Amino acid sequence: MESSSVDGAEGAVKNEKADNNEGDKALLSKVSDMKSPSNKDLFFRADKIDFKSWDIQLEKHLSRVWSREREVLPRKTEEWEIELAKLDIRHEIARGTYGTVYRGAYDGQDVA
Structure with missing residues (x-):
């Protein structure tokens, strides 16, 4: 008799997990459909937000943003710009009022 109640409990847990997965998918689809008329802002219902997957979604979004930044062409350096890797500030x-002067070396030369 005990084994049948354990089997029933395991089945209930499995069904509950399946329902949660389906519920999560349904919530995500509802949230994505809730755009404002101007399509500039999104409005969310607080009871429909799935906090469990926020970190995953944030990581995916940030990885897309960072990959776009890497695709930007390198800009042309100005005449007055230097390579900071060659600068050693000592x-x-x-x-003074307008700044601080440091002694250092740039590409083997003493500089201030």
Whole structure:
């Protein structure tokens, strides 16, 4: 008698998990359909948000954003710009109203 009640409980848990997966899919489809008339802003119902998958969705979105940024063509450097990898800042020489002067080396030359 106990084994049949255990089997029944396991079946109920499996059915509940299946219902939750279907419910999650339904919620995501409802949330994606809730666009504002201007298509610029999205409005969500707080009781329809699935917080369990937010981190996964955020990671997917950010990976798309970062990959787009990498595709941007490198910009042309200005005449006054230097390669920061070649700069070694040593110590502060003076401080004033308009900034601070440091002693350092750039590409083997002493600079300030």
